[in-house]
Amino acid sequence: MSFASEFKEFATKGNVVDLAVGVIIGGAFGKIVESLVGDVIMPLVGRVVGGLDFSNYFIPLAGQTATTLAEAKKGGAVFAYGSFITVSVNFVILAFIIFVMVKQINRIKRNAPPPPPPAPAPTPEDVLLLREIRDALARK
Template sequence: MGMMQEFKAFAIKGNVIDLAIGVIIGSAFGKIVDSLVQDVIMPVVGRIFGGLDFSNYYLPLDGQGMTMTLAEAKKVGPVLAYGSFITILLNFILLAFIIFQMVRLVNKARRKESEVAPAPAVTPEDIVLLREIRDSLKR
């Protein structure tokens, strides 16, 4: 079997396609969570802590002053943008929490589904007939 045939067999397996779909959906979901953190949560957190904006927190590495925005400071010289890291870390924590909640709901639904007792199986007619014959022979 040639390498191209092996690759084709690998690529069209359901698992690879499911994985690709998961990566695409995960990427889109990541953008949603990123927007949630940057546009909704961070302004509220910044407001609570006195108007802080984590995205502009940085340390200049070349001794320049910290009176400019992060974008301006990056043009002047190297910076340690720890505010961006804080924002990305919050993105990750929120994403992990949301995924945890989703998995928890799915597991809860599966448990409820397995707890439902299956209906008793209907005994086939031939078995019922054989039992009647057995009982009548005993008498």
């Protein structure tokens, strides 16, 4: 089997396509959660703790005197712990949402009726013929 045909077989398998769709949807969903955290939750948290903007919490490591993270990064190395806090909150929310989704899917699967048993395979013709011969011989 050639390399190209092996790759074609691999790429067209259902699992690979399902994985690709999952990654694309996950990326889009991640952006939604990122916006939720950055535009809704963190401003509320900042308001509760006194109007602080976590995205501008940093420690300059190269002696910068900048007041914003973007300016400080232009001047050298920065320990941006505020960004880390924001990303950590983003992760916790995303993990919680995925947990709730998986829990609901498992509940639906648990409550779903079991699939019907597969129909028995039809008896092959040669077996039927041999049974007829056996029965005919048994009658004699």
